[in-house]
Amino acid sequence: AQSVSQHNHHVILSEAASLELGCNYSYGGTVNLFWYVQYPGQHLQLLLKYFSGDPLVKGIKGFEAEFIKSKFSFNLRKPSVQWSDTAEYFCAVYSGTGRRALTFGSGTRLQVQP
């Protein structure tokens, strides 16, 4: 069965610091990868997704993620965080088996201090 690991459970940064959140998945076949964000009191929103092609994917609000197949990773990055980026971030994956149910990681709570 596929699984997703997010190793950073809680990250605290100052504004303007750079961000990298780790995501590793376990599935050897074709995968589709997603990062969702949940701002306080709001629903899950899609930040970015990877299906194929360029492994460096750009999303909304200045976020990007890099798919590294050899490392089974899809880390999320942002060069300079803002206080408004305070949220919980979830990595998720579809496997290539036709299943269209997302498997989520445990989430990373990001706290950006002004």
Next chain:
Amino acid sequence: EPEVTQTPSHQVTQMGQEVILRCVPISNHLYFYWYRQILGQKVEFLVSFYNNEISEKSEIFDDQFSVERPDGSNFTLKIRSTKLEDSAMYFCASRILGTGINTDTQYFGPGTRLTVL
């Protein structure tokens, strides 16, 4: 921008009672999902629904759960006899028909927090 909506936002119930959680998916979407998140744990898939039938379900989705699309707009999750361990945030999601980068995105509702006492 169209959104998935869910009602109620918070439901408190007694153990053993039946609850129905309601979702209104985005209007032209045809795949519907329920997920749940127990406090402090991962978001977990429960069930997917297409063409008026369950297309996939997880091991969590046992006989006490059921889903229904009673009309053209609502998608409901029923828990027949709630247990303490059913306390969680329940998320509905929907996506448009098809596969590929423009159709494989699930759009989530704000969730219903279910508290079983």
